Amino acid sequence: MIVRRDSRLLAVVLGLFIAAAVYFVYRGTFEFKLLTWDDDQHVSDNQYFQPLTWRSFTHFWVYSYIYLYVPISYNFYGLEVAVANWFPSPDPSERLNPAIFHIGNVFVHLAGTLLAYRLYLKLVKSAPAACCGALLYALHPFQAECVSWVGEARGLLCTLFCFASLWFYLKFAGVDPERGIFAVQPFEPRPQCRRDYVLGSLCYAAALLSKPSAAAWPLIVMTIDASLLRRQWRTALVRMVPWLIAAAAVTALTKYYQKTAIMYGPAVMPLWQRPFVAGDAYAFYLVKFAWAFEMAFDYGRMPHIAAASPWFYRAWLLPTLVAAVFACLPRRRIWLACYAVFLFAIAPVSGIVPFLYQSISTVADRYMAIPLFGFGLMSAALLAVSRARIALLITLAPLLGFWAHRTMEQCATWRDDWTLYRHAITVNPDSYMANLNLGYRYRLDKQYGLALSHYERVTQLRPDYLWAYYNRGLSFVALNRVDDAVAEYRKALKIDPNVTEMLIALGDALALQKDFEGAEEQYRRAVRASFPTEHLPFVILGEFLYRRGRVEEADAAFLEARDRQPYLAEIDRRQGRVLLEIGRFKDAAPMLERVVAGDPRSLEARIDLANCYYSLSKFALAAKQAAAAVRLDGASFAAHHNLALAAAASGKTSDARREFEAALRLVPPAGRDAEEVRKALAALR
Numbered sequence: 001m002i003v004r005r006d007s008r009l010l011a012v013v014l015g016l017f018i019a020a021a022v023y024f025v026y027r028g029t030f031e032f033k034l035l036t037w038d039d040d041q042h043v044s045d046n047q048y049f050q051p052l053t054w055r056s057f058t059h060f061w062v063y064s065y066i067y068l069y070v071p072i073s074y075n076f077y078g079l080e081v082a083v084a085n086w087f088p089s090p091d092p093s094e095r096l097n098p099a100i101f102h103i104g105n106v107f108v109h110l111a112g113t114l115l116a117y118r119l120y121l122k123l124v125k126s127a128p129a130a131c132c133g134a135l136l137y138a139l140h141p142f143q144a145e146c147v148s149w150v151g152e153a154r155g156l157l158c159t160l161f162c163f164a165s166l167w168f169y170l171k172f173a174g175v176d177p178e179r180g181i182f183a184v185q186p187f188e189p190r191p192q193c194r195r196d197y198v199l200g201s202l203c204y205a206a207a208l209l210s211k212p213s214a215a216a217w218p219l220i221v222m223t224i225d226a227s228l229l230r231r232q233w234r235t236a237l238v239r240m241v242p243w244l245i246a247a248a249a250v251t252a253l254t255k256y257y258q259k260t261a262i263m264y265g266p267a268v269m270p271l272w273q274r275p276f277v278a279g280d281a282y283a284f285y286l287v288k289f290a291w292a293f294e295m296a297f298d299y300g301r302m303p304h305i306a307a308a309s310p311w312f313y314r315a316w317l318l319p320t321l322v323a324a325v326f327a328c329l330p331r332r333r334i335w336l337a338c339y340a341v342f343l344f345a346i347a348p349v350s351g352i353v354p355f356l357y358q359s360i361s362t363v364a365d366r367y368m369a370i371p372l373f374g375f376g377l378m379s380a381a382l383l384a385v386s387r388a389r390i391a392l393l394i395t396l397a398p399l400l401g402f403w404a405h406r407t408m409e410q411c412a413t414w415r416d417d418w419t420l421y422r423h424a425i426t427v428n429p430d431s432y433m434a435n436l437n438l439g440y441r442y443r444l445d446k447q448y449g450l451a452l453s454h455y456e457r458v459t460q461l462r463p464d465y466l467w468a469y470y471n472r473g474l475s476f477v478a479l480n481r482v483d484d485a486v487a488e489y490r491k492a493l494k495i496d497p498n499v500t501e502m503l504i505a506l507g508d509a510l511a512l513q514k515d516f517e518g519a520e521e522q523y524r525r526a527v528r529a530s531f532p533t534e535h536l537p538f539v540i541l542g543e544f545l546y547r548r549g550r551v552e553e554a555d556a557a558f559l560e561a562r563d564r565q566p567y568l569a570e571i572d573r574r575q576g577r578v579l580l581e582i583g584r585f586k587d588a589a590p591m592l593e594r595v596v597a598g599d600p601r602s603l604e605a606r607i608d609l610a611n612c613y614y615s616l617s618k619f620a621l622a623a624k625q626a627a628a629a630v631r632l633d634g635a636s637f638a639a640h641h642n643l644a645l646a647a648a649a650s651g652k653t654s655d656a657r658r659e660f661e662a663a664l665r666l667v668p669p670a671g672r673d674a675e676e677v678r679k680a681l682a683a684l685r
Helices: 005-031 041-043 056-064 071-086 098-124 127-139 143-149 149-175 194-208 212-228 235-257 271-290 303-307 317-328 332-349 369-384 389-412 415-427 432-444 448-461 468-477 481-494 499-513 514-527 536-547 551-564 569-581 585-598 603-615 619-632 637-649 652-663 674-685
Strands: none
Touching: 005 143, 041 143, 041 149, 041 514, 056 071, 056 569, 071 098, 071 149, 071 369, 098 127, 098 143, 098 149, 098 369, 127 143, 127 389, 127 619, 143 271, 143 389, 143 514, 149 194, 149 212, 194 212, 194 235, 194 551, 235 271, 271 317, 271 332, 303 499, 317 332, 317 448, 332 369, 369 389, 369 448, 369 652, 389 637, 415 652, 432 468, 448 468, 448 585, 468 481, 481 499, 499 514, 499 536, 514 536, 514 674, 536 551, 536 569, 585 603, 603 619, 603 637, 619 674, 637 674
């Protein structure tokens, strides 16, 4: 069980083997797309990364984002966006290179796995046993969601920092250098290096600022310290007091930021039933740990759905039975402590205390990232003390290989939106979230009939889910069924009358009906319902007022938007575009110039600025912006068309003809755009 100096080479070789295994299993994710399942909110459509500046990083330290205060995670996303800007995607339709973000996830998971390996090695003092535990942790199918989903980089970072905090804590508290957790007496080093305790505390703070689910980690560290390393519980508790205070503060902060979030009513169970919800969750994870099939991003296991099962009130028997088995085994102290890691890590998301995601499902694969550390430590300890170690390794090797194969299969379901949502519906046909997102994908592809059918399914599964009505309304608008859209928006507003996106959508629909007074009323309701840092309702109101010729009021609305978000380039972009639309070209130009200067890769801003310069008869400048737009996306009709117009206005007939012909190839031959281009070509002749 002891790793001597002459076997350190073995520890290094096994570490390299672990790294190779992680790369082999997860390398396929490098080709995956960014998803509409939160990847857009976190990264691709995150307005604070458009453009990326130093303020993009500092913003998340001052404000929450999507009901969470996790500045370290969003700073990590910001760094990835910076790298993605250096290495653009070969696909012009992708604003950011998805491979950068997937490589980042695998890198963080690999770092966490190697740190887990080092922790196992420190605790069990056997390199082969620690390797086996690390492989279990890294390759179990539960990890497929964590690694394949860019949105769960938060969880990977949280886990990495938790492991780092434990590493420094063990350096501070001391581990028997010969026997590790198998020592019969507690090991107390003298003198203790308090620097390690401070570093561990900082790492734990970073974990909390990556994802609040780290709140239970101090209980796990206490368990390892007192049960596995045999120190007094009182000593372990005193050492964890600062960590527990930090966890309580972040938990309270999370509850504060989520106070405006609406939970599905049936998902909030009476207090007396919540232990049974937790028992159902624990039983689910134990079964899925052993039988890793039919895994999906949405199990639809909401509390009221689980309560309808005949096993609901008996589910506690399984985790209790497992604990009883461990209690009857030799060295039960070790097995029970490792099992406690699983119990404590799941506790914050077990359902004892309601949490936001329970409106979709109490259970999710990603919640098992830290609990797997306990099972990995258990397997490492079992191998380290086994007298038939070789036989046990031979038995475990096929299981690890099977899990690795299942993980690769499960990762493949995260390849793109279509694959993810269709797979989820196959596993759970009653997944309202998969139906909603699949409808969204159909709507983006202008297959509105299929989109509406999926939204209808959502309303059947959850009649109170207002976003289904919102998306139905958008589909109806696209089909020119504006009256139907208005009806859908009003249904949603009966559920919650203060949703700014819904009020804006209703205002837009009323404006299409030429009910401008009604539209303005909805926009102003959205302004009144907006949060103190929310800018969009003011932008929408400003655009509306500009189009109605009320310039001073519109200027005031945009000024308020800037007061709320002074560094957001989107405000300049939208104000510049609407000024361009109403013919105030001189006012639009400086705003669009600022947008292009801040984000030179913005195709839309380049095209708008080219239009603006052309309208101001600055044809050379218009040609420069249009040429830059063509370089950004050679398949953009607007870019080629603008470049052709600028060339024609400058007397460069051959260049204009070439660009008009390129633009003509990019549009349907019978369309309006094609007709205009053909007229322009005829005029050149």
